[in-house]
Amino acid sequence: MQTLVAYVENKPGVLNRVSSLARRLAINIDSLTVGPTDNEEIARMTIVAHTDERGAHRLEASLEKLVDVLLAENVSERPLLERDLALIKVTADQKTRPHLMELIKVFRARVIDVAPESLILEVSGTVDKIDGLLEVLRPFGVLEMARSGRIAMTRGGDLLRPPGAPPKTGELETAGSKA
Amino acid sequence: MKLTGAEILCETLTHLGVRHLFGYPGGAILPVYDALGKSKLHHVLVRHEQGATHMADGYARASGGVGVAMATSGPGATNMVTGIATAMLDSSPVVCITGQVSSKLLGSDAFQEIDITGITMPITKHNVVVSRAEDIARTVREAFVIANSGRPGPVLVDITKDAQQASCDFNFEASAPKLPLKRQRVNYEKAEFDRAVELLNSAKRPLILAGHGIMVSGAMRAFDQFVRTGNFPVAMTLLGIGCFPASDPLNLGMMGMHGEAWVNHAIQEADLLIAVGMRFDDRVTGDLRTYARDARKIHIEIDRSEINKNVKVDSALVGDAREVLEQLLPCIQRRERPDWLAHIRELKGDSAVRDIQGLPDNGHLYAAHVINDLWKETRGEAIVVTDVGQHQMWEAQYYHHNLPRTLVTSGGLGTMGFALPAAIGAKFAKPEADVWVVVGDGGFQMTMCELATIVQEKIKVNIAIINNGFLGMVRQWQEFFYDKRYVATPLVAPDFAALANAFGIRGERITSRADVTPTIRSARESKESVLIDFRVEQEDSVYPMVPAGGSLHEMIRRPNSPLVETAATEL
Numbered sequence: 001m002q003t004l005v006a007y008v009e010n011k012p013g014v015l016n017r018v019s020s021l022a023r024r025l026a027i028n029i030d031s032l033t034v035g036p037t038d039n040e041e042i043a044r045m046t047i048v049a050h051t052d053e054r055g056a057h058r059l060e061a062s063l064e065k066l067v068d069v070l071l072a073e074n075v076s077e078r079p080l081l082e083r084d085l086a087l088i089k090v091t092a093d094q095k096t097r098p099h100l101m102e103l104i105k106v107f108r109a110r111v112i113d114v115a116p117e118s119l120i121l122e123v124s125g126t127v128d129k130i131d132g133l134l135e136v137l138r139p140f141g142v143l144e145m146a147r148s149g150r151i152a153m154t155r156g157g158d159l160l161r162p163p164g165a166p167p168k169t170g171e172l173e174t175a176g177s178k179a
Numbered sequence: 180m181k182l183t184g185a186e187i188l189c190e191t192l193t194h195l196g197v198r199h200l201f202g203y204p205g206g207a208i209l210p211v212y213d214a215l216g217k218s219k220l221h222h223v224l225v226r227h228e229q230g231a232t233h234m235a236d237g238y239a240r241a242s243g244g245v246g247v248a249m250a251t252s253g254p255g256a257t258n259m260v261t262g263i264a265t266a267m268l269d270s271s272p273v274v275c276i277t278g279q280v281s282s283k284l285l286g287s288d289a290f291q292e293i294d295i296t297g298i299t300m301p302i303t304k305h306n307v308v309v310s311r312a313e314d315i316a317r318t319v320r321e322a323f324v325i326a327n328s329g330r331p332g333p334v335l336v337d338i339t340k341d342a343q344q345a346s347c348d349f350n351f352e353a354s355a356p357k358l359p360l361k362r363q364r365v366n367y368e369k370a371e372f373d374r375a376v377e378l379l380n381s382a383k384r385p386l387i388l389a390g391h392g393i394m395v396s397g398a399m400r401a402f403d404q405f406v407r408t409g410n411f412p413v414a415m416t417l418l419g420i421g422c423f424p425a426s427d428p429l430n431l432g433m434m435g436m437h438g439e440a441w442v443n444h445a446i447q448e449a450d451l452l453i454a455v456g457m458r459f460d461d462r463v464t465g466d467l468r469t470y471a472r473d474a475r476k477i478h479i480e481i482d483r484s485e486i487n488k489n490v491k492v493d494s495a496l497v498g499d500a501r502e503v504l505e506q507l508l509p510c511i512q513r514r515e516r517p518d519w520l521a522h523i524r525e526l527k528g529d530s531a532v533r534d535i536q537g538l539p540d541n542g543h544l545y546a547a548h549v550i551n552d553l554w555k556e557t558r559g560e561a562i563v564v565t566d567v568g569q570h571q572m573w574e575a576q577y578y579h580h581n582l583p584r585t586l587v588t589s590g591g592l593g594t595m596g597f598a599l600p601a602a603i604g605a606k607f608a609k610p611e612a613d614v615w616v617v618v619g620d621g622g623f624q625m626t627m628c629e630l631a632t633i634v635q636e637k638i639k640v641n642i643a644i645i646n647n648g649f650l651g652m653v654r655q656w657q658e659f660f661y662d663k664r665y666v667a668t669p670l671v672a673p674d675f676a677a678l679a680n681a682f683g684i685r686g687e688r689i690t691s692r693a694d695v696t697p698t699i700r701s702a703r704e705s706k707e708s709v710l711i712d713f714r715v716e717q718e719d720s721v722y723p724m725v726p727a728g729g730s731l732h733e734m735i736r737r738p739n740s741p742l743v744e745t746a747a748t749e750l
Contacts, residue, residue: 009359017300024301054487061484064361067305067325071362163362 001030002049002056002076003152007162009068010036010043017066018045027051027059031084031149042070042162046151053077070163079155085124085148087112088134091141092119100140107133118143180350184312185214185343188276191316193219194351195323197247199607201225201234205251207291208278210343223607223636226628228255230600232262232333233626235273237604240587241562241612243397244272245327246604251278253291256337257298261594263333264302268591269418270395272331274322281341282310296337304332312345316354324356330482331395364483366497375477375494376510379409382451382475384519387411388434388463391418391590392456392481394583398501399423402455405504410516412523414442416457417575418590425559425579431523435463436725437572440734441526443725447732448522449474456480456500459489460591465731479503533722533737536577540692546570546645546715549695551577553615553643556699561613562587562605566598566622569651572721574617596625602640603632613703614639620646620672630682633708641702642710644675647717655720659735679710688712 008014015034022029028050037044049059056074063072088109092100097119104111104121107129113120123133127150134142154160182190188211192200201223204212215222225231228250235246250256256277266273279285280292296306305325309318315338322334379385393402399422406413406429413423414434423430432439434446446452452474457463464470467489476492478485479500486495496503531537535547550573553561559579564587565571571588580586587605589597598618606614623644633640645651654668676686687698689711702709722737 013296016297020300057486058484058488061482061486064364065304065330065482065484068359069361070359164360 002051002053002059002074003080003082003150004047004049004056004060004063004072004074004076005152005160006045006047006063006072007037007070008043008045009070010041011068014043014068017068018047018063021062021066022047022049022059025055025058025062027055033149033151035151037162039162046149048150071160073160075152075154075160078158080152081155082126082150082152083124084127084130084150085122086130086134087146088121088123088137088142089118089144090121090137091117091143093117096140100137103133103136109133180348181346182349183210183214183344183346184315184338185210186217187312187315187347187349188319188338188343189214189218189220190349191319191351191354192247195320196244199223199238200247200249201231201238201604202249203228203231203251203255205253205255205278205291207252207280207340208249208255208276208343210340211249211276211278211338222249223603223632225600226631227626228258229262229596230603230626230629230632232259232273232275233265233594233597233600234604234607235275236262236266236269236271236597237564237587237601238608239266239271239273239604240269240601241584241605242608243394243584244608245323246271246273247276248273249276251291252280252295253293255291256295257293260298260302261596263299263335265589265592265594265597266333267302267304269589270331270391271333272326273333274319274326275333275335276319277335277337278343279308279337279339282339283341285310285339296335299335302333303335306335306337308337308339310339310342312342312347315342316349316351317357320354321356321358324358364497367495371494372496372506375496376507378451378475378477378494379453379507379510380512384449385409385411385451385453386445386449386474387413388416388446388452388454388457389413389419389422390416390455390457391422392479392500393419393422395456396481396500396502398456398499398504399583401501401504401508404508405511408508408513409511410514410520411453412445412520414438414446416460416463416590417588419457420575420586421580421583424581426581433575435731436465436727437576437721437723438463439576440530440723440736441523441528443723443731443734444526445523446471446474452476454478454480454492455504458482458485461489461727464489465725465729469730469732471731529739533739535737542691544690544692544695544713544715545719546573546647546713547577548692549643549645549713549715550574550617552695553617553699554578556696556703557613557615561585561615562602562609563615563617564588564598564602564605565616566618567593567595567652568619568622569647569655569719569721570617570619570645572652573645576721595622598622599626599642600629600632603629603636603638606638606640610638614641616640616642618642618644619651620644620648620675621650621670623675624672627678630679630684630710634683639706639708641708642679643699644710644712645715646672646675646712647715647719648672649717652721654718655724658718658720659724660726675710675712684708684710686710686712688714690714
């Protein structure tokens with residue numbers, strides 16, 4: 001599994017170009033998230049792809065050939081934080097609810113909706129953590145689940161910013177950047 | 180000054196230096212055609228939109244500039260697909276302009292509406308829909324920049340009819356391209372460069388693999404100096420032909436599936452390969468597991484996605500070929516390499532004996548002789564535009580190009596039907612040049628309607644049909660790999676000379692070797708286009724041949740006595 005971060009033009013069709021490229025290279029995308037940046041003309045993508053380092057290099061270099069992709073970087077080998085967000089609707093009646101609440105505490109999940117027969121939990125974390133929570137919830141009855149796909153950020157002063165956007169004054173200047 | 184979008188398009192193209200464009204009108208592009216009539220642009224009416232894209236491609240390849248093709252929406256646009264893909268695979272700067280239904284109708288399956296940007300997304304370098312007259316000038320300027328910068332490629336601009344009809348202010352200078360600001364990567368670290376220099380200076384058996392990128396970057400002069408300084412022997416890809424004179428003793432010829440045997444052997448024996456502007460296509464490497472196993476590799480290439488794609492390299496110098504070569508030049512040491520160069524000469528071995536050129540006139544007409552005679556008669560100075568198949572490989576082997584951009588051929592996509600329209604484009608790019616189409620009887624029948632374009636435009640393009648009554652290259656594969664089961668390769672053709680006459684073009688039919696040169700000469704002397712139907716040996720094959728996926732040094736060679744068993748038959 002390889003993780004790439006990309007900055008792209010925020011306009012129609014760009015997601016299609018990116019995903020179409022992965023298809024053409026016969027690379028299966030595990031998750032692809034797109035979100036806004038502080039510049040409304042630029043969006044940030046995190047792409048997690050089923051491929052090896054060589055495939056990731058091709059994907060990265062081919063993505064940067066697209067006119068609308070400003071930057072693409074394979075960050076798989078760098079110190080990295082990856083997070084996934086999940087909403088999980090789980091069966092919960094009077095009997096099982098106390099036990100569920102215990103588990104929720106252990107996994108640092110939150111209950112965001114309570115209904116007579118079910119709860120909706122919100123949990124964020126690594127893929128492993130969410131998979132772990134799901135594992136223990138399954139016996140209670142997982143009714144529905146939505147996951148955001150991974151977003152990723154390199155640690156510390158290793159900055160990945162859109163081209164032409166220098167860090168704002170004072171921002172991270174001391175964090176041993178220039179890495 | 181207020182102009183309509185259609186007028187703005189014509190003005191913008193004129194400002195960009197466009198003189199000819201190749202196209203076919205229709206409903207959704209009619210406003211542009213109306214404006215074309217009032218402009219200084221010369222529009223070449225094609226007979227099929229595929230022809231328009233090949234003409235623009237041929238124009239681009241012969242000139243080094245951008246070729247422009249135009250079509251209406253729907254079927255006009257979809258007919259361009261093959262030509263766009265051809266340009267994409269061979270990195271040719273073509274701008275296609277298509278009409279589109281009015282923006283209000285987009286997505287409604289209106290008459291002749293098709294999502295051409297969706298269709299062409301994977302086969303264009305970039306494409307875009309324009310639905311406002313205000314955006315036309317800037318977008319077209321951007322298309323030209325994208326098409327002909329970096330690794331060139333086709334760009335499609337789809338303009339809605341309402342954008343063509345609407346009026347707005349036009350100012351060329353104010354419509355400068357506004358392309359997204361991209362991250363500039365460091366092309367290569369100093370250590371990478373130093374490693375390349377060390378490899379270059381320490382190699383005992385170096386060999387250059389010269390590709391199309393040399394022509395694209397205009398690196399011919401730097402390349403020449405580089406080759407001479409290091410005394411590096413040069414092998415060329417099909418599209419690299421012309422980047423270095425064929426007459427130079429250091430030029431070994433073409434490599435790959437139908438490359439010369441000694442070239443492929445030299446590659447396999449080299450201790451250093453210097454790949455310049457080429458991409459290690461499967462047709463030049465054969466089996467990657469056995470490819471140049473003793474060689475370290477340096478890859479000079481502008482497209483970072485090509486690095487380590489097929490062949491893992493020891494030093495990758497990403498960048499424009501000319502710039503990289505100019506930086507390397509002062510660092511490389513002079514070498515004579517008498518042993519290595521003498522060894523390569525020895526590798527030629529019995530190739531001369533096997534060469535069909537040495538065969539005395541036995542009453543049979545061979546394609547190789549026709550092409551070699553064409554080379555001699557044109558003193559190697561013609562622009563030869565080939566189609567795809569056996570004749571294409573024979574052309575690469577027996578027409579010795581000394582000048583860049585004189586061989587125009589579809590390499591990557593291998594598009595049959597390319598030659599005739601591409602030659603028309605090449606003629607518009609180089610009106611003074613002697614332009615020859617070398618085409619098979621199969622490929623010619625795919626786009627022969629463009630003969631009418633030649634007549635209507637009153638241009639001179641000579642056509643040599645290498646007619647063997649077969650889809651020759653496929654037949655050859657059937658002979659070698661399918662036990663001579665010739666399924667769907669025997670091919671009936673019209674009487675091409677009579678067909679030419681019907682179009683108003685002089686046609687000749689040649690069946691004997693003695694008539695080849697006089698007919699070529701007479702065609703060259705004629706003021707008008709001449710079509711010559713060369714009835715050649717039916718079951719001759721291109722040798723050597725590396726079977727697909729085979730090792731580069733394991734070639735099927737021409738039998739020692741190169742007699743071919745079948746006689747040309749009268750149709």
